[in-house]
Amino acid sequence: MTEVFIYDHVRTPRGRGKKDGALHEVPSVRLAAKTLEAIRDRNGLDTSYIDDIIMGCVDPVMDAGAVIPKAAAFEAGYSTRAPGMQISRFCASGLDAVNFAAGKVAAGSDDIVIAGGVESMSRVGMGMSGGSWYMDPSVNFPAYFMPQGVSADLIATKYGFSRDDVDAYAVESQKRAAKAWDAGYFKNSVIPVKDQNGLVILDRDEHMRPTTDMQSLASLNPSFQMPGEMGGFEAVGIQAHPEIERINYVHHAGNSSGIVDGAAAVLIGSKAGGEAMNLKPRARIRHFANIGSDPALMLTGPVDVTEKLLARSGMKIADIDLFELNEAFAAVVLRYMQAFEISHDRINVNGGAIAMGHPLGATGAMILGTVLDELERRDLNTALVTLCIGAGMGTATVIERV
Numbered sequence: 001m002t003e004v005f006i007y008d009h010v011r012t013p014r015g016r017g018k019k020d021g022a023l024h025e026v027p028s029v030r031l032a033a034k035t036l037e038a039i040r041d042r043n044g045l046d047t048s049y050i051d052d053i054i055m056g057c058v059d060p061v062m063d064a065g066a067v068i069p070k071a072a073a074f075e076a077g078y079s080t081r082a083p084g085m086q087i088s089r090f091c092a093s094g095l096d097a098v099n100f101a102a103g104k105v106a107a108g109s110d111d112i113v114i115a116g117g118v119e120s121m122s123r124v125g126m127g128m129s130g131g132s133w134y135m136d137p138s139v140n141f142p143a144y145f146m147p148q149g150v151s152a153d154l155i156a157t158k159y160g161f162s163r164d165d166v167d168a169y170a171v172e173s174q175k176r177a178a179k180a181w182d183a184g185y186f187k188n189s190v191i192p193v194k195d196q197n198g199l200v201i202l203d204r205d206e207h208m209r210p211t212t213d214m215q216s217l218a219s220l221n222p223s224f225q226m227p228g229e230m231g232g233f234e235a236v237g238i239q240a241h242p243e244i245e246r247i248n249y250v251h252h253a254g255n256s257s258g259i260v261d262g263a264a265a266v267l268i269g270s271k272a273g274g275e276a277m278n279l280k281p282r283a284r285i286r287h288f289a290n291i292g293s294d295p296a297l298m299l300t301g302p303v304d305v306t307e308k309l310l311a312r313s314g315m316k317i318a319d320i321d322l323f324e325l326n327e328a329f330a331a332v333v334l335r336y337m338q339a340f341e342i343s344h345d346r347i348n349v350n351g352g353a354i355a356m357g358h359p360l361g362a363t364g365a366m367i368l369g370t371v372l373d374e375l376e377r378r379d380l381n382t383a384l385v386t387l388c389i390g391a392g393m394g395t396a397t398v399i400e401r402v
Contacts, residue, residue, distance in 0.1 A: 004102040005281035006399065007267040007274055009116075009369035010038045010191050014205045014357040017121035017259035022202040024122040024261070026193060028057070028064035032072035032118040035265035038191045039114060040076070043267060043279060048079035051110035054101050055265075056093025056117030056361035057086045059129040064120060072118075088361070089290075091326060092387040092395035093117050094264060095364025099288040099397055101268040111273030117362035118263035126259070126360070133391055143391060144240045144296035146233035149224035149251050151298035152329035154237045156250045158297070159335050163250040166330035167217040170255035170354050172344070173327060177351025178210035185350055185377065189369050207258040207357040222249035223256070240296030255330040260357030264365035281402045283372055286382075287313040288397040299332045301394025302386040303339045309384075309396045317342065320398070321380035324371040326363055326387040327352035336386075349374060363387065368397065375401050 012031055015023030023031065032055060040047055055069040070084030089096045094117030101113035132139040139145075156166060180186060181204060192203035228234040234247050267279070274281055289309040293301035302325055310316060317340050325333050325347060337347060350370060353363060364387055371383040386396035 001106045002108050002270050004105045004285045005269055005271065005274055005402065006283045006285065006372065007269055007279040007281055008039060008043055009264065009266040009372065010035050010042070010189055011264035011366045011369060012193050012262045013190055013202045014207055014260040014262040014359055015202050016206045017261055019122060021122045021261060022206050023120070023193060026201065028118050028120040028123065029068055029071045029075055031120060031193070031261065031263035032068055033075035034191060034193055035116060035263045036072055036076035036078065036114065039265045039267050043277070045277060048081045049277065050078065050082040050112055050114060052101065052104065052113045053082055053084040054097040054113060054115045055086050056088060056097045056364065058088050058090055058093055058119060058360040059124045059126065060086050060088065061129045062124050064124045068118060089393065089395065090390040091328060091358070091360055092364050092389045093361040094366065095368060095385060095387060095395050095397055098266050098268065098365055098368060102285045102288065105268060105270050112269040112277065114265050115268055116263065116265035116365040119359040119361040120261045121259045121359060122261050144236050146236050147224060147227050148298060148390060149256065149329065150228045150233045150237060150247070151296065152251050152331050153224055153228065153247050153249045154241065154244065155297055155299060155335055156331040157244055157248045158241060159338060161250065161331050161334050165334060166250050166255045167214055169330040169334060170217060171212055171214060173348065173351045173354040174208065174210055174212040176349065177208050177355035180350035181205070185373065189373055205356040207260050208355050212254065217254045220252040220254050223252045225249040237296055251329050251331065255354060257328050257353035258357035260359050262359035262362050262366070264362045264369065266365050266368060283399045283401050286398045286400050291394050293392045293394055295392035298390065298392045299328060299388035300335060301388050301392060302332070302336050302396065305394030305396045306340070306384065306386060309398065313398065315398065320382055320384045322349065322371055322374060322383040323347040324367045324383060324385045326358065326367060327354040328358065328388050330354065332388050364395070368399065372399060
């Protein structure tokens with residue numbers, strides 16, 4: 001199989017996913033186009049040689065619909081020879097776009113692919129694309145369907161994480177993100193979003209709350225207790241896991257991922273493709289995997305897919321220098337650390353989605369870039385990137401610096 005290299009990556013800052021957020025007036029296609037422009041201009045790409053553009057988009061409807069990567073390529077002024085495709089695996093869409101691109105390059109069908117994702121959650125709300133998982137009893141009964149927050153609380157209950165545990169994790173995420181921004185760790189990968197007059201709309205993640213502490217989080221009520229108890233979803237969770245007598249509701253807006261807007265792009269290619277465009281590889285994609293997991297717990301997929309990936313690759317947890325796991329909810333990361341006995345100084349070292357936000361289709365590509373930058377900064381070699389996924393799935397990717 002052809003070796004697959006990462007040549008570059010960029011992302012927009014994350015804007016608050018509300019109507020008063022800085023990026024609300026920027027359509028999804030424009031956010032995606034900004035990353036395509038940046039990846040082209042930074043690397044001097046002749047876009048007529050781009051074999052594909054693959055982007056994750058979880059809710060590809062309204063102004064995010066109609067094969068948004070191809071539309072973004074038009075807006076970015078790419079050659080009409082550059083095709084585009086959008087994919088969705090819920091929260092892992094951006095990472096799976098990278099993996100899909102890597103598979104095409106490894107198979108020898110493509111030499112240069114841009115992969116990534118986009119989501120404007122202030123313009124296209126979560127779940128706007130609908131689906132039988134939410135609405136069709138023939139699907140959601142066997143899937144033990146419940147809101148993801150209730151599943152996160154089920155995980156916290158099953159594995160013994162208290163309200164103080166998840167709040168303390170959230171406080172640390174905020175501190176790490178603020179420190180990383182202040183130290184300039186993101187300056188080479190975050191591109192400012194500008195308006196048509198060239199004025200900067202946003203150049204820094206907008207969702208962060210660096211002054212968050214245990215006292216401020218303690219004032220927040222659990223977000224998922226009402227749907228759990230009044231909506232009947234706690235009964236669904238207990239039916240799937242009868243060892244649980246009742247769910248302890250510990251998650252709220254302060255220890256869950258933020259709703260934000262954003263886009264990311266990763267430049268993937270073969271050695272020959274990189275040489276043809278005078279590109280220097282930064283890392284290789286060594287392995288990737290997907291898996292289905294317990295649909296009621298739903299968000300423990302990163303544990304299962306990591307076990308699968310390690311078994312197939314012959315690697316061990318000790319072979320990984322850094323881990324990046326999307327902070328969908330604090331208990332997701334705490335369970336992962338517990339399962340593999342990973343110390344906190346090896347995972348999400350620059351904070352995560354609790355502090356900076358989770359633009360669904362883009363996050364996987366964003367955190368891949370974040371950990372690559374950190375490997376270079378620390379002069380380390382190998383990282384594992386993974387995300388939990390709605391309906392009970394997991395995706396993981398191992399990268400290695402060149």
